[in-house]
Each structure stands twice: as C-alpha cells, then as structure tokens.
Amino acid sequence: MAKIRDGFMGERAVVLPIPIIEDFRKTDLGSLLYITDIGFYPKASFHFRKRKKEEASQYILIYVIEGEGWFELENQRQKVSASQVFVLPKEKAHSYGSDLNNPWTIYWCHFDGGKAAFFAEGLQKPLLIPAEKDSRIEYQFKLFEEIFSTLKNGFNKENLEFSITAFFYFLGSLKYLGTFRAGTSVNEEEQQLDxxxxxxxxxxxxxxxxxxxxxxxxxxxxxxxxxxxxxxxxxxxxxxxxxxxxxxxxxxxxxxxxxxxxxxxxxxxxxxxxxxxxxxxxxxxxxxxxxxxxxxxx
The missing domain is CATH 1.10.10.60 (Homeodomain-like)
Structure with missing residues (x-):
C-alpha cells in the first residue's frame, strides 16, 4: 500500500507548470512578480534543502508559524523560530532545514520577477512578526491561504492575476509591517459564488x-x-x-x-x-x- 512519506503528514503544495509560468512572465503583471511553487509544511521533521548557486533560480520565502529551524547563506548560519520570516535571494548558494527536536511549521513560496528583489530586500535576516494587539497575523495567514487556494483552483488568467495581486499585498504587509498593522481590518464578508x-x-x-x-x-x-x-x-x-x-x-x-x-x-x-x-x-x-x-x- 502506498504511504505518505513519514514526517510530512498534512503537507500541501502547488507547483505551477513551466509553460504556464513562461506565458505569465511575458505579461505586464507577470514580468513584475510571479510564483513558481507555493505550499505549507506542518511539523516538517527532517525537512532539509541545499542548493548550489546555479540551482537557486528563484527567491524563496519561508514564514515560520511554529517550531524552529535554520538557514545558511554566504557561510553564515541563522537560527529561526516561530513568528519569523526570511527570504533567500536567488543565484546564491544556500541551505536550510527544520530543527530536529522542535521541527518547524512553515508557509513557503518560490517567486521571481522584476520587483522580487525589492520585496526581498532586508529579509535576508529573520524578521520577527510579534503577536500584539491588532497585529493582523491571522489576516496574513488567511491572505497566504487565499493565494494558495486560488492557484490550487487552476491556472487560468484570472486566478494567476488575482493570486499575484494578493501576493504583492502579502509581501507589502511584511516589508511595511508597521503601516500594515496600523491599517483597519479588511471586511471579509463572504460573497456568493457565481x-x-x-x-x-x-x-x-x-x-x-x-x-x-x-x-x-x-x-x-x-x-x-x-x-x-x-x-x-x-x-x-x-x-x-x-x-x-x-x-x-x-x-x-x-x-x-x-x-x-x-x-x-x-x-x-x-x-x-x-x-x-x-x-x-x-x-x-x-x-x-x-x-x-x-x-x-x-
């Protein structure tokens, strides 16, 4: 009987087809920002990745929800824990992994485009997202989930454009964390499906x-x-x-x-x-x- 790999129960991931990515990159919006892979790893025991410079072809965002882990960039190792986020730059050798005793739960995304470096700037060191009153952390999680579920529903033009528009907002909520937290909560009334x-x-x-x-x-x-x-x-x-x-x-x-x-x-x-x-x-x-x-x- 086929089994889910040990330690990854509950994983979710969407990998966009290469032809879809290539077509979207040619659009005005896609030339600025596009996603290649996106997912969620709960309690990801033994999660480990190591890439050479030539293998690191996209920026990689990792948002630690629970647990602990680490990443290594330019021969410097950084520890990360719950409520921290970081972005690994493309075209630089790196490695990262989950803590053996307290494995991390993470949202992750591979992305690129003309504005990718702008959003990645300053996130090569872990950014703490402290849980405070009106921190809107849950809204960030819901936003990421919405991006994921939109892409999981298919790769039509509207889904791609909506998910990237939402991803712009998600990245902006990290880059301008104080401004994001000062904003009013978004009305999330459910709309009737067409x-x-x-x-x-x-x-x-x-x-x-x-x-x-x-x-x-x-x-x-x-x-x-x-x-x-x-x-x-x-x-x-x-x-x-x-x-x-x-x-x-x-x-x-x-x-x-x-x-x-x-x-x-x-x-x-x-x-x-x-x-x-x-x-x-x-x-x-x-x-x-x-x-x-x-x-x-x-």
Whole structure:
C-alpha cells in the first residue's frame, strides 16, 4: 500500500507548470512578480534543502508559524523560530532545514520577477512578526491561504492575476509591517459564488471522476452552450480542459507526497490509460511524472 512519506503528514503544495509560468512572465503583471511553487509544511521533521548557486533560480520565502529551524547563506548560519520570516535571494548558494527536536511549521513560496528583489530586500535576516494587539497575523495567514487556494483552483488568467495581486499585498504587509498593522481590518464578508466559481467547485469535488460538460452545466443550472461560452470567457479554458488541469494538479500532489506508482495515480485521478496520462501530464507540466517527482520542492 502506498504511504505518505513519514514526517510530512498534512503537507500541501502547488507547483505551477513551466509553460504556464513562461506565458505569465511575458505579461505586464507577470514580468513584475510571479510564483513558481507555493505550499505549507506542518511539523516538517527532517525537512532539509541545499542548493548550489546555479540551482537557486528563484527567491524563496519561508514564514515560520511554529517550531524552529535554520538557514545558511554566504557561510553564515541563522537560527529561526516561530513568528519569523526570511527570504533567500536567488543565484546564491544556500541551505536550510527544520530543527530536529522542535521541527518547524512553515508557509513557503518560490517567486521571481522584476520587483522580487525589492520585496526581498532586508529579509535576508529573520524578521520577527510579534503577536500584539491588532497585529493582523491571522489576516496574513488567511491572505497566504487565499493565494494558495486560488492557484490550487487552476491556472487560468484570472486566478494567476488575482493570486499575484494578493501576493504583492502579502509581501507589502511584511516589508511595511508597521503601516500594515496600523491599517483597519479588511471586511471579509463572504460573497456568493457565481456560475464559474460553482462550476470549479463541482470540478474539484469530482476531480477523481470523469465528468461530462452536461453534468457540470446541469449542476450550475445553465445550458451547455451558454455555460461553456461564459466559462471560456472568464477562465480562458474550456470546462473539460480546466477539469484536466485540476486532475493534473491532483496528480502532482500524489507525486509529491506519496510513493504510489504512476499507474496508480493515473487511475486515482480518473485516467484508465497510464500512457495517455503520462503524455497529458508532460504536455501540461513540461516534464514527465517521473521527472517531476525527482524535482526538489520547498
């Protein structure tokens, strides 16, 4: 039986496909800032990464929620603990890891772009985010979770642009911590899901099944032609292609956090033919499932 790797129970991660990243980097917004990987590691025992200069191709943000850890940059080691955040610069050799006795729980993100260095400046040393009255720490966590969940819902144009706009705000809340804390809390009234959001919710709930266009259209209460046109207009994808992207994203999760075989993962996300799944995965992610699994993340 396939098992989740020991010490990483509850991990969550989204890795954006290389073709999606390359296209987004060409846009006005993406040229300024873009995310390549993002995730959450709870009590990450034995978490360790070491990269040479040529392997450090993005900035890496780590926000320590609980526990302790360390990072090493330019031959200087820094200890970090709960309520501290730091950013490792790109193109510099580094290493980092979780404390063996008190492993850290972290939010993490790999990012780059024309404004990345601006936000990373000053964060090569741990920044303390003290828990005080009106500290708005929980709001920062919710903001990060919203960025994560938006990308987990797919890589359409609106999701990419919204997540990066929110990421600008998240990074700004760290760079200008005092100003952020002086601001008033944001009204977080829930908004009613529109047709497309409802459809994406249905697709996510059925990501392990094969569904038809009519089933999704019936769920949201519109004709297939009207629904398909509106969905394509908002997301840039046909409904079924969008569902395929969600399936591939689910497959990435199992490749990252389990030792299941590729044919098992293929069946789990609704593809009877593992060869077709492998071709589709490669077309979407820019690498085969086995090569993707070998890539270090976090």
């Amino acid at each position: 047709m497309v959001d409802n459809a994406i919710h249905y697709m996510r709930e059925n990501v392990r099944k094969r569904i038809t266009l009519k089933q999704v259209a019936d769920y949201v209460g519109f004709s297939t032609s009207h629904f398909s046109a509106k969905f394509q207009e908002k997301t840039g994808y046909s409904p079924l292609n969008y569902h395929i992207h969600l399936k591939i994203q689910e497959a990435c999760h199992y490749l990252d956090f389990s030792d299941m075989k590729i044919n098992q993962i293929s069946m789990l996300v609704g593809f009877d033919d593992p060869f077709y799944f492998t071709r589709l995965f490669g077309k979407t992610m820019g690498s085969s499932p086995s090569d993707y699994r070998k890539k270090e993340k976090g």
